[in-house]
Amino acid sequence: MPRTPDYFAGKTIIVTGAASGIGKETSLIFGREGANVFCADLDEEGAAEIAERVTENGGRGVHMKVDVTSREEAFEMTRRARERFGRVDFSLNSAGAALRRSDFLNIDDDLWERTFDLNVKGVFYCMQAAIPEMLENGGGVIVNIGSMAHKRGGPGHSVHYAAAKGAVVTMSMGVGREYADRGIRCMSISPGPIDTPFHDVSSEELKESMRAQIPMGRFGTPEEIGELVLFMCSDACAFMTADTVYVNGGGGWK
Numbered sequence: 537m538p539r540t541p542d543y544f545a546g547k548t549i550i551v552t553g554a555a556s557g558i559g560k561e562t563s564l565i566f567g568r569e570g571a572n573v574f575c576a577d578l579d580e581e582g583a584a585e586i587a588e589r590v591t592e593n594g595g596r597g598v599h600m601k602v603d604v605t606s607r608e609e610a611f612e613m614t615r616r617a618r619e620r621f622g623r624v625d626f627s628l629n630s631a632g633a634a635l636r637r638s639d640f641l642n643i644d645d646d647l648w649e650r651t652f653d654l655n656v657k658g659v660f661y662c663m664q665a666a667i668p669e670m671l672e673n674g675g676g677v678i679v680n681i682g683s684m685a686h687k688r689g690g691p692g693h694s695v696h697y698a699a700a701k702g703a704v705v706t707m708s709m710g711v712g713r714e715y716a717d718r719g720i721r722c723m724s725i726s727p728g729p730i731d732t733p734f735h736d737v738s739s740e741e742l743k744e745s746m747r748a749q750i751p752m753g754r755f756g757t758p759e760e761i762g763e764l765v766l767f768m769c770s771d772a773c774a775f776m777t778a779d780t781v782y783v784n785g786g787g788g789w790k
């Protein structure tokens with residue numbers, strides 16, 4: 537929670553991947569706090585529904601169909617958020633996916649490129665679009681969703697995805713350090729398995745092996761990540777930047 541009551545009221549967050557999972561729950565949590573939430577997703581209908589729920593929750597929600605792998609769309613998203621709400625204070629880059637599981641030798645160029653386009657370029661473009669807006673406001677906070685996979689390497693099923701998330705964690709560190717003296721904090725969260733549609737591409741066997749390695753014995757919930765995003769964006773978290781925060785029920789190191 538923020539140190540200052542009503543800290544988020546009237547402030548603006550852009551959320552990518554807002555139609556589902558972590559992006560969706562974070563959008564609703566910021567709505568609860570009275571924020572303006574710009575809900576961006578490839579899934580337009582889903583984004584529209586979440587924007588409506590944000591407004592019902594006490595915030596102001598607006599949606600837009602955005603493909604974060606397009607530089608033009610990432611910049612248009614940011615321009616429209618500023619036009620609609622006057623400023624951009626926070627950015628959550630949650631759009632991402634493992635796309636397909638594959639052992640290392642069967643990762644082809646198409647899977648590698650699509651994985652990096654979505655998870656790495658998507659975050660890169662959205663940050664390049666958001667930072668000039670934030671500099672104009674005198675600061676802002678960017679939270680990118682990495683993954684525990686970057687620490688483990690994804691052996692057997694997800695080296696492509698783990699490598700892409702390693703790039704997200706490293707980019708967040710570099711941007712956090714580059715803008716630390718200009719009021720912008722930039723961090724990543726590296727979750728372990730979270731119970732969302734992300735796992736539609738994971739077999740039951742893979743999910744069970746992930747669960748077995750978590751001392752708490754369960755997947756996390758997207759709400760648990762959303763509350764962390766809220767804290768990281770708040771004035772109660774003013775000295776944190778560049779780092780990644782691991783959230784995994786005590787597991788993930790095996």
Ligand SMILES: NC(=O)c1ccc[n+]([C@@H]2O[C@H](COP(=O)([O-])OP(=O)(O)OC[C@H]3O[C@@H](n4cnc5c(N)ncnc54)[C@H](O)[C@@H]3O)[C@@H](O)[C@H]2O)c1
Nearest residue numbers: 553555556557558578603604631632683729730732733734
């Ligand atoms: N769920 C997990 O176990 C887990 C663990 C670690 C990290 N993550 C990361 O968390 C983030 C959110 O995942 P989630 O679990 O909420 O998944 P999710 O599948 O529930 O949500 C992802 C959202 O991203 C959107 N999206 C996909 N491609 C897009 C594009 N090109 N442009 C715009 N939007 C696009 C989807 O439509 C979807 O609404 C992702 O970056 C994922 O890699 C998830």
